[in-house]
Amino acid sequence: MKKLGYAVLGLGIGMAHAEAAEASEYADLVAACDIDEKRLEKFASIYPNATLYRDFEELLKDERVDIISICLPSAMHADFAVRAMEAGKNVLVEKPLDII
Numbered sequence: 001m002k003k004l005g006y007a008v009l010g011l012g013i014g015m016a017h018a019e020a021a022e023a024s025e026y027a028d029l030v031a032a033c034d035i036d037e038k039r040l041e042k043f044a045s046i047y048p049n050a051t052l053y054r055d056f057e058e059l060l061k062d063e064r065v066d067i068i069s070i071c072l073p074s075a076m077h078a079d080f081a082v083r084a085m086e087a088g089k090n091v092l093v094e095k096p097l098d099i100i
């Protein structure tokens, strides 16, 4: 069975998503994206084999990525989830799905 290529966008609560993906027999944690260098550094210290992205558009180009956990601040969820789906990615969206 092919493992799902898993990526996490936003490394606050997203660190818990990364931990779950890493623990899953169905997922392969391949990438993370954030604009915060300290958070990227912390992620890299735990998952040295994953690719780091600072630009969401670059993450979307990564063909290994099948699914993205959207873990951005609340008002950004829908916008980034739609962009990910339009790029052919599956998404898992942190609650809330979005706010008005």
Ligand SMILES: NC(=O)c1ccc[n+]([C@@H]2O[C@H](COP(=O)([O-])OP(=O)(O)OC[C@H]3O[C@@H](n4cnc5c(N)ncnc54)[C@H](O)[C@@H]3O)[C@@H](O)[C@H]2O)c1
Pocket (backbone or CB within 6 Å): 009, 010, 011, 012, 013, 014, 033, 034, 035, 036, 039, 054, 056, 071, 072, 073, 074, 075, 094, 095, 096
């Ligand atoms: N923290 C929790 O325990 C918790 C629990 C349940 C749900 N949530 C929900 O999860 C979501 C995120 O919460 P959080 O506490 O992790 O927030 P946070 O602000 O700590 O983390 C969000 C991350 O997104 C990054 N980010 C912002 N804009 C970006 C962009 N354009 N590209 C890449 N990265 C970007 C930030 O740098 C930051 O690291 C919220 O909707 C919150 O309601 C959080």
